[in-house]
Amino acid sequence: MTSRLEQTCVEKGLKLTGQRKVIAKxxxxxxxxPDVNQVYQRAATLDPKISxxxxxxxxxxxxxxxxxxxxxxxxxxxxxxxxxxxxxxDHHDHLIDIETGExxxxxxxxxxxxxxxxxxxxxxxxxxxxxxxYVRRKKNKV
Amino acid sequence: MTSRLEQTCVEKGLKLTGQRKVIAKxxxxxxxxPDVNQVYQRAATLDPKISxxxxxxxxxxxxxxxxxxxxxxxxxxxxxxxxxxxxxxDHHDHLIDIETGExxxxxxxxxxxxxxxxxxxxxxxxxxxxxxxYVRRKKNKV
DNA sequence: TTATGTGCAAAGCGTTTGCGACCCT
DNA sequence: AGGGTCGCAAACGCTTTGCACATAA
Numbered sequence: 153m154t155s156r157l158e159q160t161c162v163e164k165g166l167k168l169t170g171q172r173k174v175i176a177k178x179x180x181x182x183x184x185x186p187d188v189n190q191v192y193q194r195a196a197t198l199d200p201k202i203s204x205x206x207x208x209x210x211x212x213x214x215x216x217x218x219x220x221x222x223x224x225x226x227x228x229x230x231x232x233x234x235x236x237x238x239x240x241x242d243h244h245d246h247l248i249d250i251e252t253g254e255x256x257x258x259x260x261x262x263x264x265x266x267x268x269x270x271x272x273x274x275x276x277x278x279x280x281x282x283x284x285x286y287v288r289r290k291k292n293k294v
Numbered sequence: 295m296t297s298r299l300e301q302t303c304v305e306k307g308l309k310l311t312g313q314r315k316v317i318a319k320x321x322x323x324x325x326x327x328p329d330v331n332q333v334y335q336r337a338a339t340l341d342p343k344i345s346x347x348x349x350x351x352x353x354x355x356x357x358x359x360x361x362x363x364x365x366x367x368x369x370x371x372x373x374x375x376x377x378x379x380x381x382x383x384d385h386h387d388h389l390i391d392i393e394t395g396e397x398x399x400x401x402x403x404x405x406x407x408x409x410x411x412x413x414x415x416x417x418x419x420x421x422x423x424x425x426x427x428y429v430r431r432k433k434n435k436v
Numbered sequence: 437t438t439a440t441g442t443g444c445a446a447a448g449c450g451t452t453t454g455c456g457a458c459c460c461t
Numbered sequence: 462a463g464g465g466t467c468g469c470a471a472a473c474g475c476t477t478t479g480c481a482c483a484t485a486a
Contacts, residue, residue, distance in 0.1 A: 167485060169441060188475085203443045208476060210441095224366065224373050226424070231366050231373055233475065247413065250421055260412055266405050267427060271389065274400065276429035279392055282368070283425045285409060287418035309460065311466065330450085345468045350451060375450065 155180035157219060157238060164217050174198045175210045179238060185223060185255045187233035211236050225255070225284060245283040297322035299361060299380060306359050316340045317352045321380060327365060327397045329375035353378050367397070367426060387425040 154162075157176035161168055178194045179186075186194070192207045214220040214236075221239040224231045225248055235255075243264070244257040263283070271278040296304075299318035303310055320336045321328075328336070334349045356362040356378075363381040366373045367390055377397075385406070386399040405425070413420040 167440065169485065171442075201443085205444075205477080206442060209478095212477090224368060226366060247416060247418065249418070256416065258412060258416065260408065263405070263408050263412070266402065266408065267425075270400060270402055270405070271427050271429050272432075274389060274398065274429075275432055276389065276391070276427075277432050278427060279430050280428040281426060282428070283409075284423060285413050285418075285420060286422040286424070287413050287416075288421050290414075290417055290419050309465065311460070313467075343468080347452080347469075348467060351453095351466085354452090 157214075160219050161214075161217075164219065166213070166217065171195075171199065171202050171206050172210055174202065175207060175214075179214075179220065179236065182237070185225075185235040185237045187235045189233060191236065226286075245285070247285040247287055249289065250286050251288055299356075302361050303356075303359075306361065308355070308359065313337075313341065313344050313348050314352055316344065317349060317356075321356075321362065321378065324379070327367075327377040327379045329377045331375060333378065368428075387427070389427040389429055391431065392428050393430055 155173075155177040157180045158168065158173055161172065161176060166172070174195045175191060177198070178191055182191075182194075188204070188207055188211060191211065192202070192204045195202050195207060211220055211222075215222050218239055220236050223235045223237070223246070225235060225246070242259065244259045245263070247256045247258055248254070249256070267281050267283075268278050297315075297319040299322045300310065300315055303314065303318060308314070316337045317333060319340070320333055324333075324336075330346070330349055330353060333353065334344070334346045337344050337349060353362055353364075357364050360381055362378050365377045365379070365388070367377060367388070384401065386401045387405070389398045389400055390396070391398070409423055409425075410420050
């Protein structure tokens with residue numbers, strides 16, 4: 153009934169409007185990393201009167217509350233639409249198949265340690281980081 | 295006289311207009327990672343009649359020819375303007391001071407190896423990648 | 437009830453493009 | 462001479478916002 157994200161909203165003390173519930177549901181159920189337009193279209197099947205402005209406002213709100221994570225993957229040299237995913241407790245990086253646009257998640261501990269170490273070595277503390285691997289499926293033979 | 299980038303343009307067989315020479319010069323001399331507007335303003339001091347449309351067209355052209363590298367750093371959760379730098383022969387990653395917006399370059403071999411290894415492990419070949427560390431200058435004491 | 441959220445349409449911002457004039461080779 | 466390039470302004474795609482109405486708490 154109440155989606156995982158809706159639950160998070162309650163915990164954070166957000167007012168729960170019908171639209172927000174719908175958007176929370178859509179994103180709770182998303183296995184991919186949908187952009188605003190996709191969220192809008194999926195939400196529209198549950199509430200045909202929802203407006204895209206509300207979707208923009210809501211994902212932004214959720215992001216500010218740390219409920220969602222925003223990504224700006226570069227698909228063809230250019231960033232196109234922002235994409236969203238539930239802000240997971242565990243950090244992970246992204247691997248993007250440039251031919252299909254599919255996004256895979258991965259976590260590599262040595263890599264994480266290295267990032268912090270590099271920042272420290274240069275006299276900084278790591279606040280955030282972004283690692284995206286743009287890849288192509290390996291061919292067996294050429 | 296002829297800037298480094300202008301030289302590269304000649305080698306790649308690009309037609310060298312006055313505007314392109316100016317933009318090549320500006321970017322050859324840039325120690326930072328200027329955005330289009332900054333390139334435009336610097337170019338305008340050398341050629342007051344240059345238009346921003348030409349700057350857009352030119353950086354795009356240069357990028358397509360592998361002469362420039364485009365970056366879309368996320369400064370405040372959002373990507374704002376694209377920034378450019380000379381496409382260096384040697385690859386490097388970026389470290390962005392979120393308080394000043396300054397960009398530093400670094401290269402870490404173990405990190406590079408790791409990126410390729412991760413992609414391979416997941417059955418892909420690495421085509422491109424992007425690693426950005428968003429950092430804050432370390433305080434000596436709080 | 438009342439502060440907050442919504443829908444609509446218009447505006448904003450970075451970037452691209454159609455077009456006629458202009459310039460490099 | 463002639464095809465590529467330029468400047469201008471209009472158009473574009475994504476995102477935000479002003480305003481009047483609706484709604485959760």
